[in-house]
Amino acid sequence: MPDLIRWAILGAGRIARKFAADLAAVPGARLVAVGSRSGERARALAAELGAPRAYDSYAGLAADPEADVVYVATRNHAHREACELALATGKGVLCEKPFALDAMEAAAVIGRARARRCFLMEAMWTRFIPAVRQWRQWIDSGRLGEARLLQVDFGFRAEPDPRSRLFDPTLGGGALLDVGVYAVSLASWLFGPPTRIESTACIGETGVDESVGILLDHPGGRLSLLSASIRLDTAKTAVVYGAEGAAWLSCPWWKARAARLEPRTGHPVQIDHPFPGNGYQFEIQEVHRCLAQGQTESPVMPLAESLEIMKTLDAVRRRWSS
Numbered sequence: 637m638p639d640l641i642r643w644a645i646l647g648a649g650r651i652a653r654k655f656a657a658d659l660a661a662v663p664g665a666r667l668v669a670v671g672s673r674s675g676e677r678a679r680a681l682a683a684e685l686g687a688p689r690a691y692d693s694y695a696g697l698a699a700d701p702e703a704d705v706v707y708v709a710t711r712n713h714a715h716r717e718a719c720e721l722a723l724a725t726g727k728g729v730l731c732e733k734p735f736a737l738d739a740m741e742a743a744a745v746i747g748r749a750r751a752r753r754c755f756l757m758e759a760m761w762t763r764f765i766p767a768v769r770q771w772r773q774w775i776d777s778g779r780l781g782e783a784r785l786l787q788v789d790f791g792f793r794a795e796p797d798p799r800s801r802l803f804d805p806t807l808g809g810g811a812l813l814d815v816g817v818y819a820v821s822l823a824s825w826l827f828g829p830p831t832r833i834e835s836t837a838c839i840g841e842t843g844v845d846e847s848v849g850i851l852l853d854h855p856g857g858r859l860s861l862l863s864a865s866i867r868l869d870t871a872k873t874a875v876v877y878g879a880e881g882a883a884w885l886s887c888p889w890w891k892a893r894a895a896r897l898e899p900r901t902g903h904p905v906q907i908d909h910p911f912p913g914n915g916y917q918f919e920i921q922e923v924h925r926c927l928a929q930g931q932t933e934s935p936v937m938p939l940a941e942s943l944e945i946m947k948t949l950d951a952v953r954r955r956w957s958s
């Protein structure tokens with residue numbers, strides 16, 4: 637691995653700060669710049685995080701002479717523009733979820749990255765969490781027999797606020813894009829793209845989907861039952877069933893610190909994988925590994941799959957928006 641990967645953070649909001657805290661703990665990572673639409677916010681964040689440079693525009697940050705990779709931490713509707721600015725100057729990009737607002741945007745960004753031969757990855761950090769990898773390994777090794785049914789929920793309670801990114805349709809709000817994407821991504825990772833998609837949603841007063849239910853058919857008679865909400869605190873579980881048992885992730889499953897195997901016969905097994913911080917360090921390590929090996933995408937979160945996931949999200953929305 638190179639001794640040092642130099643990061644820049646684009647967008648000075650909540651997730652930028654949480655990500656930066658984990659970045660600081662990854663060996664070989666250095667934060668060299670932050671950028672915001674506001675110079676004041678950029679300087680405040682740079683001072684808070686000890687970043688040497690602060691830019692008052694996303695274009696300025698993208699042109700930083702030192703950064704190897706830009707972490708795109710803007711609200712959903714601004715992901716595309718931010719990614720394209722960074723890719724245009726030859727930077728690698730780690731882009732927050734959802735990767736884009738729709739599949740058309742996703743395809744455009746992927747096209748830019750490929751044309752520039754730049755690294756690009758959707759920040760689907762759950763895939764890199766050690767307990768989640770353990771869970772996947774049990775499934776792949778046939779410990780459940782053939783995995784047939786995935787049940788996942790991701791719901792939390794927020795108060796409706798038309799100014800919040802969660803409830804503003806123009807900012808890419810709604811349960812599906814905010815948290816449903818995690819469930820759809822997990823289903824895609826385990827079972828591949830769906831062959832049939834059913835969905836229904838509760839649309840709130842601001843016009844966004846506040847709760848959504850999704851049923852996916854996958855090849856080989858496999859099913860995913862998914863739900864997401866920004867109005868309801870749900871159980872936050874993920875479990876996959878096969879004829880020979882079940883495998884659970886500890887709650888909340890998207891940052892699980894343990895995985896549990898319950899075989900039909902024999903004793904349950906629980907494996908604990910505690911970690912410090914928020915859990916973003918594992919995706920950061922994957923970016924470092926890819927850059928060190930000259931890979932322009934991650935085999936764990938490949939671009940073709942990010943595009944497929946956006947297509948699934950588009951199809952889900954078509955079920956209730958027409």
Ligand SMILES: NC(=O)c1ccc[n+]([C@@H]2O[C@H](COP(=O)([O-])OP(=O)(O)OC[C@H]3O[C@@H](n4cnc5c(N)ncnc54)[C@H](OP(=O)(O)O)[C@@H]3O)[C@@H](O)[C@H]2O)c1
Binds near residue numbers: 759
């Ligand atoms: N991985 C995770 O666990 C996780 C958790 C939460 C959120 N997220 C994702 O991270 C992204 C940011 O979420 P957040 O909670 O950090 O959001 P936030 O604090 O509300 O906003 C993030 C930043 O977006 C920028 N932005 C760009 N255009 C904007 C506009 N027109 N209006 C307002 N802000 C605008 C702002 O940066 P400047 O004003 O500095 O330019 C703002 O600080 C979202 O895509 C979300 O889905 C991921």
